[in-house]
Amino acid sequence: MSDSYLSLRKLVKSYDGRVNAVDGISLDIARGEFVTFLGPSGSGKTTTLMMVAGFEKPTSGHILLNGKDIAPVPPFDRNIGMVFQNYALFPHMTAEENIAFPLRMRKLSKEETGRRVRDALALVNLSSFGHKYPREMSGGQQQRVALARAIVFDPDVLLLDEPLGALDKNLREQMQMEIKRIHREVGITMIYVTHDQSEAMTMSDRVAVFNNGLIEQVAPPLEIYARPASRFVGAFIGDNIFFEGSVSAAGRFEAQGLGPIDIPAGADTSGNRVLLVRPEAIQLIGDGARPADNTFSLAVRGVVHYGDSVLILGEANGVPIRLRPSSILGSQVKEGDTCRIGWNRNDVHLVPA
Numbered sequence: 279m280s281d282s283y284l285s286l287r288k289l290v291k292s293y294d295g296r297v298n299a300v301d302g303i304s305l306d307i308a309r310g311e312f313v314t315f316l317g318p319s320g321s322g323k324t325t326t327l328m329m330v331a332g333f334e335k336p337t338s339g340h341i342l343l344n345g346k347d348i349a350p351v352p353p354f355d356r357n358i359g360m361v362f363q364n365y366a367l368f369p370h371m372t373a374e375e376n377i378a379f380p381l382r383m384r385k386l387s388k389e390e391t392g393r394r395v396r397d398a399l400a401l402v403n404l405s406s407f408g409h410k411y412p413r414e415m416s417g418g419q420q421q422r423v424a425l426a427r428a429i430v431f432d433p434d435v436l437l438l439d440e441p442l443g444a445l446d447k448n449l450r451e452q453m454q455m456e457i458k459r460i461h462r463e464v465g466i467t468m469i470y471v472t473h474d475q476s477e478a479m480t481m482s483d484r485v486a487v488f489n490n491g492l493i494e495q496v497a498p499p500l501e502i503y504a505r506p507a508s509r510f511v512g513a514f515i516g517d518n519i520f521f522e523g524s525v526s527a528a529g530r531f532e533a534q535g536l537g538p539i540d541i542p543a544g545a546d547t548s549g550n551r552v553l554l555v556r557p558e559a560i561q562l563i564g565d566g567a568r569p570a571d572n573t574f575s576l577a578v579r580g581v582v583h584y585g586d587s588v589l590i591l592g593e594a595n596g597v598p599i600r601l602r603p604s605s606i607l608g609s610q611v612k613e614g615d616t617c618r619i620g621w622n623r624n625d626v627h628l629v630p631a
């Protein structure tokens with residue numbers, strides 16, 4: 279990528295000399311981009327972040343910031359901000375003193391420090407909290423202080439490692455918006471680590487999906503959802519049903535139990551493939567409705583009402599299938615019914631098995 283600002287080149291990290299926690303990661307991040315590392319626990323996200331921050335040394339590979347190898351630069355000279363899940367504020371310092379700390383380390387003047395601390399407090403909407411101690415603030419407020427402290431010195435890159443993991447759902451959603459707003463206002467390059475797919479989907483320019491120390495796919499959120507590059511990605515992000523089988527004649531996939539299924543024109547059929555269908559793409563076909571490309575008779579085994587939608591669990595030719603129609607359509611369906619369901623050929627994805 280020509281506009282690469284932060285470049286990870288074949289990064290490997292082994293803690294014990296036997297297993298690789300990070301197993302050869304290459305990624306180019308543009309200036310101002312918001313990239314999320316998404317993956318299960320233990321997949322190497324934090325280790326990668328720690329190498330960028332300088333707290334862990336790569337076993338091999340390189341990290342380039344603005345074209346320069348940062349290997350010789352110690353962590354505190356890297357001009358990289360970091361926010362962790364546990365706010366890690368200094369408990370004996372007020373919010374202001376916490377935020378001023380990186381500026382004191384950099385020996386900025388008193389006036390400049392005061393001005394920047396005020397701006398940072400305003401940016402995180404805590405202007406009137408400057409004199410409070412961490413113990414006098416809520417979790418969300420403490421995390422805002424941590425955020426202010428991480429950006430007050432105008433870092434080149436901001437790293438956030440599961441920063442909202444300790445907050446409850448409402449506060450987490452509110453803070454997601456806050457962090458996005460700050461990203462827009464400040465325009466700083468951010469790497470955001472999470473194992474929460476909805477967080478990754480709503481916040482990121484691009485998502486890098488980690489698995490076993492490797493990046494399986496890096497792409498904008500909607501592309502990750504619509505065109506998963508591997509079975510792991512298809513299963514980790516979004517609801518999913520996989521059908522085993524094989525590509526048969528042109529434009530067809532022979533699914534075990536279900537029979538032939540139309541696939542998108544021009545789909546990549548190389549190698550072994552499985553078919554992925556998202557339950558939310560499956561339609562309930564009522565009387566007089568336009569039939570979908572692939573239709574099946576579904577024996578309904580269970581119905582779960584969520585208010586706005588309905589989850590229908592059933593079997594077509596003995597193959598388990600679930601769908602999520604709106605409650606307007608789905609509320610008439612009852613356990614024991616047989617109904618017509620279907621999907622359009624462009625709603626299925628052939629994924630490497």
Ligand code: ADP
Pocket residue numbers: 293299317318319320321322323324325326488
């Ligand atoms: P994630 O952040 O995706 O949960 P980590 O990068 O923390 O994953 O961990 C990746 C792997 O490296 C895991 O198997 C973990 O146990 C191991 N690991 C992480 N930190 C250390 C460490 N300081 N010493 C030894 N092994 C570690």
Ligand code: MG
Pocket residue numbers: 323324325
């Ligand atoms: Mg981690």
